Amino acid sequence: METIYVKMREEEIDRDQIRRAGEILRGGGLVAFPTETVYGLGGDAFNPASSRKIYAAKGRPSDNPLIVHICRLEDLSRVAREIPPEAYRLAESFWPGPLTIILPKCPELPDETTGGLQTVAVRFPSNRIALALIEAGGGFIAAPSANRSGRPSPTLAQYCREDLDGRVDMIIDGGQVGLGLESTIVDLTQPTPVILRPGFVTREKLLEVLEDVNAGASFETAAEGEAPRAPGMKYRHYAPKGTLTVVEGRTEDVAAYINTRVQSCRTDGIRTGVICTEETKALYRADLVKSAGAREDEEGIARELFRILREFDDEGAGQIYAESFARSGVGCAVMNRLLKAAGHRVVTV
Numbered sequence: 261m262e263t264i265y266v267k268m269r270e271e272e273i274d275r276d277q278i279r280r281a282g283e284i285l286r287g288g289g290l291v292a293f294p295t296e297t298v299y300g301l302g303g304d305a306f307n308p309a310s311s312r313k314i315y316a317a318k319g320r321p322s323d324n325p326l327i328v329h330i331c332r333l334e335d336l337s338r339v340a341r342e343i344p345p346e347a348y349r350l351a352e353s354f355w356p357g358p359l360t361i362i363l364p365k366c367p368e369l370p371d372e373t374t375g376g377l378q379t380v381a382v383r384f385p386s387n388r389i390a391l392a393l394i395e396a397g398g399g400f401i402a403a404p405s406a407n408r409s410g411r412p413s414p415t416l417a418q419y420c421r422e423d424l425d426g427r428v429d430m431i432i433d434g435g436q437v438g439l440g441l442e443s444t445i446v447d448l449t450q451p452t453p454v455i456l457r458p459g460f461v462t463r464e465k466l467l468e469v470l471e472d473v474n475a476g477a478s479f480e481t482a483a484e485g486e487a488p489r490a491p492g493m494k495y496r497h498y499a500p501k502g503t504l505t506v507v508e509g510r511t512e513d514v515a516a517y518i519n520t521r522v523q524s525c526r527t528d529g530i531r532t533g534v535i536c537t538e539e540t541k542a543l544y545r546a547d548l549v550k551s552a553g554a555r556e557d558e559e560g561i562a563r564e565l566f567r568i569l570r571e572f573d574d575e576g577a578g579q580i581y582a583e584s585f586a587r588s589g590v591g592c593a594v595m596n597r598l599l600k601a602a603g604h605r606v607v608t609v
């Protein structure tokens with residue numbers, strides 16, 4: 261299939277192109293589009309054939325559920341049932357925005373969309389291109405991240421193109437996304453709400469609205485043979501082509517350790533990469549030294565992380581070392597993605 265490319269700015273929505281994209285969605289086709297978190301790969305959530313196409317385009321296992329995107333709060337009850345007051349409190353505080361809520365699903369919603377689960381993940385995004393598209397597409401758009409399974413979530417349209425060219429009907433280029441990490445997922449079907457995936461809506465922020473919320477397994481993955489606590493946990497997450505190691509310790513010790521490793525890699529003819537911060541980038545002698553931004557700017561680091569990981573693949577880094585980041589606030593989401601990408605390979609020096 262020939263993929264149609266369209267460029268658009270959030271401040272200047274192209275109504276004709278949105279109408280065209282909406283027709284594609286209503287006709288059972290797929291459209292990749294920007295959201296405030298990462299690019300999504302959208303299909304009509306009520307069309308089982310669309311959901312099957314999403315899995316096929318991504319190369320994703322069909323029991324890894326999709327997130328249903330809505331553009332009006334009143335539409336929540338069209339996909340979810342037994343909606344507790346906590347859901348409305350969360351919606352009031354964080355929607356539209358980077359929060360996904362898990363609730364029991366309506367029977368009308370196809371099993372294909374929820375990966376066979378009787379629960380549904382729902383999000384009301386804030387990006388205006390996303391909102392216009394959801395409305396044009398019928399109001400209920402199933403959309404996982406717009407990457408091939410096993411690659412980092414796309415933060416730029418060019419990454420959607422690399423992964424999905426010829427596999428989707430349209431890609432809407434809305435520039436670099438604002439946040440750069442996927443939404444926070446909160447499961448409201450448990451006696452106490454659980455964070456299934458940390459994100460910009462931090463546990464601290466959730467606790468301003470909910471009486472209690474469990475942190476979930478932010479820094480773990482399901483062990484071999486163990487039942488996964490969140491769908492998606494049992495799947496291999498993005499891993500760079502090179503070996504990624506997170507190095508923890510005092511700044512000077514971390515730099516000394518990494519530089520020693522870099523030296524021995526050089527002897528072996530292996531290209532090296534480092535993920536660091538503005539404050540420390542001058543300390544490293546690796547072939548590729550990439551700063552994710554100022555250390556105190558956690559949101560900036562979150563925005564750059566997936567781009568940096570993709571660049572290391574493109575530039576052929578065989579051994580990659582990353583500084584570690586604080587595990588609180590947005591840093592919790594950054595470390596969650598970094599540790600998954602590293603397969604939990606951590607060295608403390």
Ligand code: AMP
Nearest residue numbers: 325326362377379380381404405491492
């Ligand atoms: P992605 O949009 O690519 O980040 O993928 C969506 C993720 O949302 C899945 O991998 C799951 O971890 C999560 N998810 C979606 N639906 C459910 C659900 N019903 N219950 C728990 N987690 C879900």
Ligand code: MG
Nearest residue numbers: 404405413442
């Ligand atoms: Mg994803």
